[in-house]
Amino acid sequence: MLDSLFYVFSAITLLAALVMVLNPNAVGAAMAMIVSFVATAALFVLLEAYFLAIIQILVYAGAVMVLFLFIIMLLDVDKSEQAFPRDKMTLIGSFVGFALLAVLVVSAFNGAHLPETELLSVIENPTGSTAGIPFTTSAKSFGYSLFSKYMLPFQLVGFLLLAAMLGVIVISKKQESTEA
Amino acid sequence: MTIGINAFILVAGLLFAIGFLGVILRRNTLVIFMSLELMLNAVNLALVAFSRYNGTMDGNLLVFFIITVAAAEVAVGLAIIVALYRRRNTVMVDSLNGLSR
Numbered sequence: 001m002l003d004s005l006f007y008v009f010s011a012i013t014l015l016a017a018l019v020m021v022l023n024p025n026a027v028g029a030a031m032a033m034i035v036s037f038v039a040t041a042a043l044f045v046l047l048e049a050y051f052l053a054i055i056q057i058l059v060y061a062g063a064v065m066v067l068f069l070f071i072i073m074l075l076d077v078d079k080s081e082q083a084f085p086r087d088k089m090t091l092i093g094s095f096v097g098f099a100l101l102a103v104l105v106v107s108a109f110n111g112a113h114l115p116e117t118e119l120l121s122v123i124e125n126p127t128g129s130t131a132g133i134p135f136t137t138s139a140k141s142f143g144y145s146l147f148s149k150y151m152l153p154f155q156l157v158g159f160l161l162l163a164a165m166l167g168v169i170v171i172s173k174k175q176e177s178t179e180a
Numbered sequence: 181m182t183i184g185i186n187a188f189i190l191v192a193g194l195l196f197a198i199g200f201l202g203v204i205l206r207r208n209t210l211v212i213f214m215s216l217e218l219m220l221n222a223v224n225l226a227l228v229a230f231s232r233y234n235g236t237m238d239g240n241l242l243v244f245f246i247i248t249v250a251a252a253e254v255a256v257g258l259a260i261i262v263a264l265y266r267r268r269n270t271v272m273v274d275s276l277n278g279l280s281r
Contacts, residue, residue: 104193145241167259
């Protein structure tokens with residue numbers, strides 16, 4: 001049954017992504033993006049990354065896409081404007097994109113595959129801090145890894161969030177015209 | 181589950197290619213930005229798949245950091261787009277060609 005769930009959720013993800021890219025309406029594109037993110041969270045659950053699935057829904061579908069919808073509504077883009085360009089460079093670029101898609105699909109079904117590794121057995125609780133933290137399904141191993149092996153990226157991401165918040169506040173202040 | 185890793189990598193690659201098409205084909209800056217997020221999401225899926233099939237936790241940790249960095253990037257990028265809209269009154273990239281003059 002998990003196999004059919006994988007097919008269903010990956011189909012939902014890809015179709016919603018296609019709808020997002022091809023929809024002329026920006027709000028409809030944002031809604032399709034939310035569907036794609038939720039289906040990706042379902043794929044994370046299939047890969048037994050439960051904490052990441054919840055984080056994906058909370059952060060990506062819950063905060064990032066809501067922020068996008070705020071800005072789309074705020075800017076109030078005129079829907080009647082042409083959504084797709086027609087000039088030559090864009091057509092060449094889209095052809096490269098379609099060629100990338102075609103190469104990808106063909107090589108996935110005909111080309112050399114990565115060696116298929118079987119699913120290793122899942123450890124329930126982490127034991128020690130070695131290189132290559134063993135895979136668990138508990139959120140405790142996230143906390144353990146973040147504070148032992150990945151302490152430096154953790155602190156740097158904290159600084160990055162602070163800098164991003166300050167940057168957003170500075171950028172979005174209304175410019176007061178100081179005419180002398 | 182009998183799905184091999186190749187299926188997950190194929191889905192991630194297709195998502196990345198669809199996001200790339202969105203960046204190239206759309207004129208609305210906000211939709212281009214959303215397609216960028218789609219490409220990041222595809223990379224997240226590939227990382228989680230590799231992490232599961234190799235039996236390590238490091239891929240999941242990297243996805244954790246990528247989600248955080250993507251959220252910060254979206255906040256700053258949208259603030260820039262709003263400031264740009266205040267100056268130019270448009271978000272279509274065809275009209276934002278001030279550097280080409």
